[in-house]
Amino acid sequence: MRIALTVLLLAWPIAAAEEKISIRTSRQGDLREVAVDMLLPVPLQRAWEVMTDFDRMSEFLPNLEESRIVGRQGERLQVRQRGVARYGWLRFGYASVREVSLTPYTTIEIKGSDDHVRQFGSRAMLTEQDGRTKLSYQAYWEPNGWLAGLIGDAAVREQVSLQFSALEREMLRRESQATNKGEAR
Template identity: 25%
Template sequence: MQQAVFLLLLLVIPAMHAQERLRHDSIHANATRVVRNGEPFFEVKAVGVVRATPQQAWVVLTDYDRLPEFIPDLLTVKVLSRSGNTVRIEQRSSAGFLFVWHTIRMELNVEESPSSAIHVTLVDGDMHRYDTHWTMEPLAQGTRITFSGVMEPRFPVPPLVGAAIVEANLKRTVEAVVAEIERRTAH
């Protein structure tokens, strides 16, 4: 009996890890350093698929107060005001590379299109530029979640590894969002 349990564990544990890798591998992220009209910035895009409806994804993405609980490096989010589908928030996050870390404060204007899109623009803060979008597209077996936009911090980003750092952070963020949506909809 012990041998059967051991053999079962030998088969199940690698399969569980393979499924976890498959889920994370299904999230594609890209960050490209661009210069237009003398202005440098990052163009970013990340796409993932979640086993949930757009409405279920929407509930998680617009639960602003709880975002720091599951999004890596997001320290705080505070709703400053709400008027219809427009929300003003302040958020603080942490970003860095090796031994150099920065706390980033941003006041953001959020335009909500319920269950389909969220458009986020910079009002004030520690970024030169921040204009991003979350979209939720229904699929036969779930929802495609896309995060895209442009961003440029006020602090220097290492030129040789900057895009790779932004891309890795972006992928971690979307992975965390997908995991939280699936965690909440599993109940």
């Protein structure tokens, strides 16, 4: 009984962490999809601030080496990004200019392509929930050729978890700084 209780107590923080972010993947031929749901412990405006900080994203997102807004027309942006996607021992450099459409504080839509991906797109939807932010994210991509078969669902979930955990850390860091400075939420 004591061993079972110890195992349960040790496993509880792991189970709690897994409930914090829900990641689902699917595949239809070469088309890959991922859906993420998570509750972020920051106000909506802080989450929005971080998720749309394209000029500084390479400072807090792993695998992203450069991110810069290269064009703007109202709530439509062109963002140049360059980095390295890592899946186990596989590494793929990428560079793209992404078309970003913003609906302030609720929706971020991104579309584009690059040398390794025929098409990709994503939609992040944010809603406020008791002073926190609920994030619902869907993305799709269609890798070029042989790349599609090499990347399994576990690798996709790992990379997505890594990226969203980094976003959350940056949100918490900025929220802490704002709180320490006495800024209003």
